[in-house]
Each structure stands twice: as structure tokens, then as C-alpha cells.
Amino acid sequence: MTAILEFGYVFWNPIIWLVAFVVVLVIVFFFRRQGRQDYKKDTAQAQIFLCGEEVPDAEQRHIRADNIYWGLFETLKGYYDQVLRPHTG
Numbered sequence: 001m002t003a004i005l006e007f008g009y010v011f012w013n014p015i016i017w018l019v020a021f022v023v024v025l026v027i028v029f030f031f032r033r034q035g036r037q038d039y040k041k042d043t044a045q046a047q048i049f050l051c052g053e054e055v056p057d058a059e060q061r062h063i064r065a066d067n068i069y070w071g072l073f074e075t076l077k078g079y080y081d082q083v084l085r086p087h088t089g
Helices: 014-033 070-075 077-087
Strands: none
16 A cells, blocks of 8 residues: 555655755846846836837827727627627616
């Protein structure tokens, strides 16, 4: 019965997973600290680049969901008409 519970390579040992997680975390932190030191958050570097064009206001940049999914709604229009009819409130 004990042979069933033994894993030959101790692959599921939580201590190994914890050590591996800490090692990966240290590597990620090391690469994160290597980032650009000359980046300034509230300057022109952080502005949106739109190929040299003027960037419109946030309200004008907003794309409504019905515009994004227009093709999907047009394709399934027959289905939506049938489903929405009993759910009109």
C-alpha cells in the first residue's frame, strides 16, 4: 500500500515548489530593476503616440462595445431578436 503513495522523484514536494517560486521571484525582481532609469512618468515620454497626429480627448478615444462587437451582433441578429423578445421587461 505504501508503494502507491510514494512518488519516485518527489515531484509534488511543496518545499521544492516554494524554493523554485522564490528563485523565479528573485530573477524577475532582478530583471525588473534593470529597467530604464531615465524614464520620467509625468513628462512627454508618457504621452500617447499616434503617428504624429493630435491625440483626441479621452471621451473621443472611447470605443463603445456595440461598435467593437458590431459584426458579431449582426451575424447573430436573428438569435438576439428571438431571445430579447421575452426579456423586454
